[in-house]
Amino acid sequence: MNIQQNISLLPYNTFHIAVASKYFAEIKTENDFSELLREEKFQSNQKLILGGGSNILFTKNFDGIVVKNSFTGISVVKEDENYVWVKASAGEVWHQFVLWCIEKNLAGLENLSLIPGQVGAAPMQNIGAYGVEVKDVFDKLEAIEIATGEKVNFKNAECEFGYRESVFKNKFKNQFLISSVTFRLNRIPKFNVNYGDIKMTLDEMRVNELSIKAVGDAVIKIRSSKLPDPNVLGNAGSFFKNPVITKEEFYLFISKNPIAPNYPIHQSPNSPIKQYKIPAGWLIEQCGWKGKMVGHTGSHKSQALVLVNYGGATGNEVYQLALEIQKSVLDKFGITISPEVNLV
Ligand code: FAD
Ligand code: EPU
Numbered sequence: 001m002n003i004q005q006n007i008s009l010l011p012y013n014t015f016h017i018a019v020a021s022k023y024f025a026e027i028k029t030e031n032d033f034s035e036l037l038r039e040e041k042f043q044s045n046q047k048l049i050l051g052g053g054s055n056i057l058f059t060k061n062f063d064g065i066v067v068k069n070s071f072t073g074i075s076v077v078k079e080d081e082n083y084v085w086v087k088a089s090a091g092e093v094w095h096q097f098v099l100w101c102i103e104k105n106l107a108g109l110e111n112l113s114l115i116p117g118q119v120g121a122a123p124m125q126n127i128g129a130y131g132v133e134v135k136d137v138f139d140k141l142e143a144i145e146i147a148t149g150e151k152v153n154f155k156n157a158e159c160e161f162g163y164r165e166s167v168f169k170n171k172f173k174n175q176f177l178i179s180s181v182t183f184r185l186n187r188i189p190k191f192n193v194n195y196g197d198i199k200m201t202l203d204e205m206r207v208n209e210l211s212i213k214a215v216g217d218a219v220i221k222i223r224s225s226k227l228p229d230p231n232v233l234g235n236a237g238s239f240f241k242n243p244v245i246t247k248e249e250f251y252l253f254i255s256k257n258p259i260a261p262n263y264p265i266h267q268s269p270n271s272p273i274k275q276y277k278i279p280a281g282w283l284i285e286q287c288g289w290k291g292k293m294v295g296h297t298g299s300h301k302s303q304a305l306v307l308v309n310y311g312g313a314t315g316n317e318v319y320q321l322a323l324e325i326q327k328s329v330l331d332k333f334g335i336t337i338s339p340e341v342n343l344v
Helices: 030-037 094-103 198-204 212-226 247-256 280-286 315-333
Strands: 004-008 020-027 046-050 062-069 074-079 083-089 138-145 151-155 176-186 234-238 244-246 263-266 273-277 297-299 306-309
Touching: 020 030, 030 176, 094 212, 198 212, 244 247, 247 273, 280 315, 297 315, 306 315
Parallel strands: 020 062, 046 062
Antiparallel strands: 004 020, 074 083, 083 176, 138 151, 138 176, 234 306, 244 273, 263 273, 297 306
16 A cells, blocks of 8 residues: 655645645555555554545644545446436546436436535535535445444435535544445436526526436536636635524524525425524625635635635635634624534
């Protein structure tokens, strides 16, 4: 097993933060990982499993071993008249996998087009966009317990998926390497076009008949116009999660901020509203941060929720800005916003 020393993580994180890792190993197969588990340098150091590095902010050098997952492979494992079960290895690039599904006319992931990163990280925070979350088509995942090397399967309910949450971010944090994910995709699409600008964009694209590809293309078009491309401007997408507040907190908030966008949350379609989601981007913009540059970092000019690295920012610089933004939102609105990005 080739364990490299003192490796720059600059090419491995979309924030483009120049930090180094004491040790670094790339694993291409499960056998590589079994071998790595027996290495003293692995056993005696803290570990970080890395995918595409698109949801991570490195605030300092990593004093441990970074394990870059490069498992590849996509295969159909089961089918019936309604569904096709597709297994994708953790190191597959997420968007390429979504395109593979669209090309095969398999529905369910098209609204999640163009999200950066790898398949293995998708269940970590139950990635979501445009009215769909990974949990909606997730069947199961295979993981390897880092402490024992044992293989464990997690079914949908066992992952305890929530809004940008799963067991892997909470009670099982840093305990498993996700090796593959199996999705149950629909042969007969149930299009989800009610969210945001999808319908309008489909009209602009002059789409007369809905198709899986047309929805995917509309999502790609919207995302490309709103979100900065990490290859051009370092970022990790939404820095914070959208805060969820109780009905009582919401009444007080909306009486003071009647124009605030808000989304009622129903536990099930017919149940009463108990909570509301408030867009953190709006709260941050109202605090005057949108488009503001602070040193080498700042809040993006067309999406306040995205913090960016204008070049040469340190992770700590971005983190300090995040703390300032968090404080100003709390002071102005009495609402706490929490990071979505994993701080390392
Ligand atoms: P990484 O950043 O490498 O890792 C994220 C976390 O997962 C870390 O804790 C890491 O240790 C862990 N991890 C990664 N792989 C494994 C594995 N195989 N086993 C165990 N642990 C692992 N997210 C959304 O939900 N919706 C969006 O719309 C969205 N838009 C984005 C837009 C942009 C421009 C960017 C830059 C990011 C966006 N994101 C979005 C965030 C990000 O793309 C996702 O969270 C993505 O799933 C992260 O994948 P990754 O492979 O880059 O994970
Ligand atoms: N808004 C503002 N100012 C801003 C940004 C947004 O007022 O600068 C308002 C918008 O006008 C709109 C609302 O906030 O009314 C929501 O904005 P948008 O549709 O852009 O979505 P978001 O809530 O900011 C979320 C996800 C994104 C996901 C999009 C689309 C979170 C934290 N973010 O963003 O996910 O792509 O919806 O579904 O839930 C990510 O997780 O990294 C990510 C990019």
